[in-house]
Amino acid sequence: MPDPRFKILTSASTSGPGDAGRTGSWRVERPVIDMDRCIPAKTGKHACHLCWLYCPDNVVSKDLEPTIDLEYCKGCGICAQECPAQAIEMIPDADFIKGADRE
Amino acid sequence: MNPGGLDYNYEDWTTIMNMTAKTSVLNLTQEEFIYPGNRACSGCGLSILYRIGLKALGRDCIFVVPPSCLTVMQGLFPIAATQMPVLNCTFASTAAIATGVRAAMKRLGRDTQVVAWAGDGGTSDIGIQALSGALERVEDIIYICYDNEAYMNTGVQRSGTTPQGTLTTTTPLSGKAEASKNIPAIIAAHNPAYLATCSASYPLDFHDKLLKAKEIKGLKYLHIQTPCPPGWGCEERMTVEIGRTAVETGLFDLYEIEDGQMKLSGPSQKLLGKTSLRPVREYLEMQVRFKALSDEQINVMQAEIDQKWAGYRDTF
Amino acid sequence: MSDAIIESGNVAAAMAVQLARAEVIAAYPITPQTPVTEKLSELITSGEMDAEYVAVESEHSAMAVCIGAASAGVRPFTATSSNGLLYMSEQLHWAAGARLPIVMCVVNRGIGAPWSVWNDHQDAISQRDAGWIQIFAKDHQEIVDSTLKAFRLAELTHIPVMVNYDGYYLSHTYMPFETPEPEQVDAFLPTFEYKHALNPERPESLNTVTLPDARRDVKSIQRGGYMDLRHNLHEEMRLAIKVWQEIDQEFQKVCGRGGAPIIDPYRCDDADFVVVAMGSLANQFRDVVDRLRDDGLKVGVLALQIYRPFPNSIIAEALQSAKHVMVYEKGLSYGYQGALYGDIKSALYPYPSRPCLHNFIVGLGGRGIPTESLFQTVKTACVQDEQMSPAQADEPRWIGLQL
Ligand SMILES: Cc1ncc(C[n+]2csc(CCOP(=O)(O)OP(=O)(O)O)c2C)c(N)n1
Ligand code: SF4
Ligand code: SF4
Ligand code: SF4
Ligand SMILES: [Mg+2]
Numbered sequence: 001m002p003d004p005r006f007k008i009l010t011s012a013s014t015s016g017p018g019d020a021g022r023t024g025s026w027r028v029e030r031p032v033i034d035m036d037r038c039i040p041a042k043t044g045k046h047a048c049h050l051c052w053l054y055c056p057d058n059v060v061s062k063d064l065e066p067t068i069d070l071e072y073c074k075g076c077g078i079c080a081q082e083c084p085a086q087a088i089e090m091i092p093d094a095d096f097i098k099g100a101d102r103e
Numbered sequence: 104m105n106p107g108g109l110d111y112n113y114e115d116w117t118t119i120m121n122m123t124a125k126t127s128v129l130n131l132t133q134e135e136f137i138y139p140g141n142r143a144c145s146g147c148g149l150s151i152l153y154r155i156g157l158k159a160l161g162r163d164c165i166f167v168v169p170p171s172c173l174t175v176m177q178g179l180f181p182i183a184a185t186q187m188p189v190l191n192c193t194f195a196s197t198a199a200i201a202t203g204v205r206a207a208m209k210r211l212g213r214d215t216q217v218v219a220w221a222g223d224g225g226t227s228d229i230g231i232q233a234l235s236g237a238l239e240r241v242e243d244i245i246y247i248c249y250d251n252e253a254y255m256n257t258g259v260q261r262s263g264t265t266p267q268g269t270l271t272t273t274t275p276l277s278g279k280a281e282a283s284k285n286i287p288a289i290i291a292a293h294n295p296a297y298l299a300t301c302s303a304s305y306p307l308d309f310h311d312k313l314l315k316a317k318e319i320k321g322l323k324y325l326h327i328q329t330p331c332p333p334g335w336g337c338e339e340r341m342t343v344e345i346g347r348t349a350v351e352t353g354l355f356d357l358y359e360i361e362d363g364q365m366k367l368s369g370p371s372q373k374l375l376g377k378t379s380l381r382p383v384r385e386y387l388e389m390q391v392r393f394k395a396l397s398d399e400q401i402n403v404m405q406a407e408i409d410q411k412w413a414g415y416r417d418t419f
Numbered sequence: 420m421s422d423a424i425i426e427s428g429n430v431a432a433a434m435a436v437q438l439a440r441a442e443v444i445a446a447y448p449i450t451p452q453t454p455v456t457e458k459l460s461e462l463i464t465s466g467e468m469d470a471e472y473v474a475v476e477s478e479h480s481a482m483a484v485c486i487g488a489a490s491a492g493v494r495p496f497t498a499t500s501s502n503g504l505l506y507m508s509e510q511l512h513w514a515a516g517a518r519l520p521i522v523m524c525v526v527n528r529g530i531g532a533p534w535s536v537w538n539d540h541q542d543a544i545s546q547r548d549a550g551w552i553q554i555f556a557k558d559h560q561e562i563v564d565s566t567l568k569a570f571r572l573a574e575l576t577h578i579p580v581m582v583n584y585d586g587y588y589l590s591h592t593y594m595p596f597e598t599p600e601p602e603q604v605d606a607f608l609p610t611f612e613y614k615h616a617l618n619p620e621r622p623e624s625l626n627t628v629t630l631p632d633a634r635r636d637v638k639s640i641q642r643g644g645y646m647d648l649r650h651n652l653h654e655e656m657r658l659a660i661k662v663w664q665e666i667d668q669e670f671q672k673v674c675g676r677g678g679a680p681i682i683d684p685y686r687c688d689d690a691d692f693v694v695v696a697m698g699s700l701a702n703q704f705r706d707v708v709d710r711l712r713d714d715g716l717k718v719g720v721l722a723l724q725i726y727r728p729f730p731n732s733i734i735a736e737a738l739q740s741a742k743h744v745m746v747y748e749k750g751l752s753y754g755y756q757g758a759l760y761g762d763i764k765s766a767l768y769p770y771p772s773r774p775c776l777h778n779f780i781v782g783l784g785g786r787g788i789p790t791e792s793l794f795q796t797v798k799t800a801c802v803q804d805e806q807m808s809p810a811q812a813d814e815p816r817w818i819g820l821q822l
Contacts, residue, residue, distance in 0.1 A: 027145075181636035
C-alpha cells in the first residue's frame with residue numbers, strides 16, 4: 001500500500017472517444033450510401049455489412065440501413081472501395097458546406 | 104468510382120468469407136473495444152486489424168505494446184482510445200515484458216490472456232532477442248506482429264522486413280538493396296505452439312486464427328501483412344485492396360504452422376487450384392514505394408513467386 | 420531471531436529475498452552477482468521458496484520481467500552487476516518513470532572496457548540519475564536488513580530501490596549475520612500492491628505517450644503533462660528520505676536492529692577530520708580511525724547509507740563541526756571528480772561552516788585498498804593539506820596508482 005503522503009502520478013490513461021479530436025475534420029470526401037443499392041437496405045435482411053467490417057475507424061453501423069458517424073469518419077473511402085454493390089459514393093465535403101451556404 | 108470493387112460481387116465475397124473463417128460478417132460481434140476519433144491515419148490497415156482482433160480476443164486480456172504506430176493509436180495521456188488494459192513498454196522488451204505479466208497472472212491464478220502486439224521493427228529488429236528468449240522458454244502468450252514493412256511511426260525508415268527494392272526514407276533513390284528477413288521462418292525454427300500469417304485485408308481469417316490461438320498453450324505467433332497508405336504510397340481507400348492483391352498474386356501467403364506442419368489458409372489455399380495467379384506487377388504498381396524497381400527486378404520477383412507456388416502445388 | 424548464520428553476502432541477499440516473499444524472480448548471470456541468481460533458483464526449484472523463476476536471456480529482459488510483474492501487481496526481484504546494470508539502463512529509467520516498486524540488488528563491479536570483474540562503484544554511480552533509490556550496504560547484516568527494508572520503501576513510495584553491496588568484499592566473503600523470523604518479516608512487510616495494477620476489470624493504458632502540457636481526461640479533469648509527472652517523482656523521492664528513516668524505526672521495533680538509515684557515523688562527535696565513504700570501505704576505515712585516534716588525531720568516519728535521494732541537509736549538518744572532510748570513493752564523473760565528493764561539496768555550500776574538502780579515488784576495478792595506505796593518506800591530509808591552494812585541494816587524488 002502506498003503511503004498516503006504520496007500522490008504517485010503516472011501516465012495511466014482511461015478510455016474514451018476522440019483522443020485526436022473530431023477526426024471528421026480530417027476528411028476531404030465523405031461517404032454517402034445509396035440505400036437503393038445497399039444490399040441489406042434493399043432486401044431488408046442482414047447481409048453484406050462489409051462497410052462495417054472494413055471501416056478502420058468503427059464509424060459504420062451494422063444496421064439494415066447502415067449509418068456513418070460523420071463526426072469521426074476520416075473519409076478514407078475503404079467502405080466505398082469494398083462495397084460489392086457500389087452503393088457508397090465519396091463526395092467532396094466542400095460540396096456539403098457550399099450547399100449549406102446557399103440555403 | 105469503385106474500380107477495385109468491380110472485380111468482386113457480393114456472392115464471391117460470401118464464399119470467400121465462408122471458406123476462410125468460421126466467423127462471418129453476420130455473426131461477428133458488434134461490441135467494439137476501441138473508440139473512434141483515434142490518431143491512426145485515415146485508411147490505416149492496423150486500425151482494421153486491431154478493431155477486429157480485439158473482437159476475437161475479448162476483454163480478459165492484457166496488452167503489451169512497444170513504441171510503434173499502435174502506441175499512438177491507443178491514445179495519448181490521459182486519454183486511451185483503447186478499452187483494453189495496456190502496458191506500454193520499451194522498444195526491445197515486448198516479449199520479456201509479456202513474460203513478466205504472464206508470470207504475474209500465474210501467481211494470481213488468473214487465465215487472462217497476455218497479448219504482445221508489436222510492429223515489424225519491434226519484432227524483427229530490436230525486439231527479436233527478447234522474442235527468441237520467450238519462444239525458447241515457451242511462454243504462454245500471444246505475440247502479434249503487424250508488419251507494415253518499415254518503421255512507420257518514426258517516418259518510414261527501412262526495417263528488417265522491408266522488401267528488396269522498396270523506397271523508404273533511409274533507402275531513397277534506388278530502394279533497399281537487401282532482401283527482407285523471413286521472420287515467420289525464424290519464428291518457426293523455434294518450434295512455437297502455433298504460428299499463423301494473416302493479412303489486414305482478411306480480418307475474419309485473423310479473427311479466427313486468434314480464436315484458435317487463445318485455446319493453445321505456449322507461444323502463439325501471428326504475423327500480419329498490414330498495408331499503410333502513407334508508408335506504402337497508395338490511396339487511403341486502397342488499403343484492403345492492396346493487401347488482397349498481395350495474397351492473390353501469391354506474394355504474401357496466408358498459412359498456419361501447427362506441430363511443425365504448414366497448412367495454407369483459405370484465400371491462399373484457393374490459389375492452388377488456379378493455373379496462373381495475378382501478376383505481382385499489379386501489386387507493385389499500386390504503390391509509390393516500389394517505383395524504383397526495374398523490370399528486371401520485377402521479373403526476378405515474379406520468377407521467385409512462380410517457383411514458390413510450383414513447390415506448394417507439389418507439397419499441398 | 421534465528422541464530423547467527425555464516426554465509427556469503429550473496430546468500431544473505433537471497434535469504435532476504437526469500438523472506439520478503441518475492442513472487443517473480445528474473446535474473447541473468449554476471450560475476451559477482453551470479454550466486455544470488457543460483458541460490459534463488461535453487462530455493463525455488465527445491466520448493467523452499469514459492470515463486471516463479473524466469474531464466475531470461477539478458478538483463479534488459481530481466482528488468483522487463485520485473486516491470487511486467489510489478490505492473491500486474493506481483494512482487495518481483497532481480498539482481499545484477501556492472502555491464503548487466505548498464506544493459507538494463509533503459510529499463511531502469513522506465514521502471515522509475517512508471518513508479519514501479521521494484522527491488523534489485525546490485526553487486527558492485529567495475530565496468531568495461533576493459534573487462535574487469537572486480538569491485539568498484541562505477542556501475543551504480545553511472546545510474547545515479549535513473550530515478551532509483553540507491554542504498555549502500557556495508558556488511559552482510561546490512562545486506563539482509565537493507566534488502567528487507569528496501570521492499571517496504573519501494574512499496575510505500577512507489578519508487579524502485581537498488582540495494583548495492585561490494586562485489587567480492589561482501590558478495591563472496593563469509594561473515595556472520597542474523598535473519599528475522601518469517602512471521603516478523605510478514606508483520607513488517609505487507610502484501611505487494613501497485614496502484615495501477617493491470618486488470619481487465621479496470622482497464623488502464625499505462626505509460627502512454629504524454630504531452631508537454633497538461634490535458635483533460637475523459638471526465639474533463641485536468642491532468643499534468645510529462646514535466647508534472649517527473650516533478651512529482653522528484654518531490655516524492657526527496658520525501659523518501661523521511662520514509663526510509665521511519666521504516667528503519669519500524670524495522671528496529673520488529674527485529675531490534677538499525678538506527679543509522681541515512682548516515683552511520685563512527686567516532687565523529689568531536690572529530691576535526693571526517694572521512695566519508697560508502698559500502699564496505701566505510702567499515703574498513705573504522706580500524707584506520709582507531710589507529711589515528713591512538714596517534715592523537717581527532718578523526719572519524721561517516722558512512723553514507725543512501726546515495727539517491729541524496730540526504731544533503733543531514734550530511735551537511737553532520738559535517739558542520741569538522742575542519743576537514745575527506746571523501747573516499749570508488750567511482751567518479753570522468754573529466755571532473757568523484758561524484759560523491761561533488762555532491763557533498765554542493766550540499767555544504769548553503770551552510771555557514773564549510774570544512775576543507777579532499778577527494779580520493781580508490782579501488783577502481785578491484786585495485787587493492789591496503790588499510791595502511793588509507794591510514795597514510797588520511798594522516799598526510801590531516802597534517803599537510805592546509806598548505807594546498809583551493810584549486811589543488813579540489814582535484815581528486817588517486818590512491819594506489821601503479822603507473
Ligand atoms: C530504444 C529505442 N530506439 C528507437 C526508438 C524510436 N522508434 C520508435 S517507434 C520506431 C519504429 C517502429 O517501427 P515498427 O516496429 O515497425 O512499428 P510501426 O511504427 O511501423 O508501426 C522507432 C525506431 C525507440 N522508441 N526506442
Ligand atoms: S458494403 Fe455496400 S452493400 Fe454492403 S452494407 Fe455497406 S453499403 Fe450496403
Ligand atoms: S471506411 Fe473510411 S470513409 Fe468509410 S466510413 Fe469508415 S472512415 Fe469513413
Ligand atoms: S503510418 Fe501507417 S500504420 Fe501508422 S497509423 Fe498511419 S497508416 Fe497506420
Ligand atoms: Mg512497421
